[in-house]
Amino acid sequence: MLPAKIVSCLHTCAARDNILPLTSGCNLACVFCSHRQNPPAVQSYRLPALPADIIFEAALFLSSEQKIIIGESATRFDEGEPFTHPEILEILRGLRRMFPGALLALTTNATLLSPAILTELAALQPLELTVSLNSSTSAGRRLLLADREPDRALKAVAALTDYGLPFHGSVVAMPHLVGIDDILTTIKFLAAHGALTTRLFLPGFTRLASAELRFPASLWEELSHIARELTRELDMPVIPEPALPADLAAEIYGIIRDTPARKAGLLPGDILTAVDGQPVRTRVEAFNLARKAANPCLSVRREGRELKVSLRKKKSESPGFVMHYDFNPLRLEEARKKIQRARARAPLLLTSSFGEPLLLQAAASFGLPDVTVQAVENHFFAGSIKAAGLLVAADLLAAAQEVLSKQRHDLVLVPQEAFDHHCRDLTGVSLAAMQEALGVPVQSA
């Protein structure tokens, strides 16, 4: 019997993020698996293989209007391998019956994708498969993933296209353990077997990570460069994550083959300035507008020339170009509303060190010129962790207290990614407790 609190979290995950967690179980033991590096105070949940009735009850909260994400990590649940769930096929068939045309997105390590499962998956389309391959060499798979049967995943990847299953690849870069050549070989293997894109993750490490997981910061730049070079060389965008673009210009990073963007002649380096006449302020805005529209007309800047490019695509279909994630202007609009509702005259906006440069640009150019933006160091996880979703109340409080000791603020806005739907951070501290400690209203935005 699952505790009611967990069931309620599952429902919220489904309703808020369109994510359906199935299990935290996994048949591999990757050296970089994030659950191994969490400080003990982190309140995350390990899920057993959830009973089908609980899964279908949570599925009632999903929306068929957007992609349904299965088996991806969701804030408080440790992610696992969905195909270790003993009822995975029944669950997928049931979801397909509930949501006949919806895109079901699955992330898998591919080790359990037998021919029988691939046949079933081919009949359950539309699917968006992401294969976390990480290494395509026997030595690399043994070392990084503790995969004692390295051929299984490689054979499955090689067969995906034969079963008519489009897929994306992902690789957690560990060049200091397996060498750059292993990464190059793996990305080329994915490209040769038809991956549409491959994400190259620069792994984070926390203060609890072992020495072998700590890598020099210079690796990020080197790997981003390699990703860009491979994108030019292969017919497959290789996307570094995190990418941290320097500005908000809606620049196209890569083009996926056989897509509306490719057919219309869009090129990497093109900058979108408007979609159907609506000027765009960031990459996120440009991509979302282009995705939502049917047959959008794009205003494009290419090497100083202005062009109009029409995409032939359905409403909500992906346009087929890849952009780095930068900033969603809706976030600022939400923050503005909260500031107005609180009648705040001197708001303080706390953000992650990743988010600070782009948030400053966005606030100055189209948002909130009078807001004070403060980046918060992550002392709790420390190491290389800089994302907003991994900030905890203790670090946010310390940063706010330091600012408030020097200047007056009448509202503190904290990143919404750091808090769950009960307004609690990863260690269980609430926004109300922060507000009490600071003596100033605190809201997430």
Ligand code: SF4
């Ligand atoms: S495949 Fe994913 S869930 Fe399994 S050990 Fe590796 S990183 Fe963790």
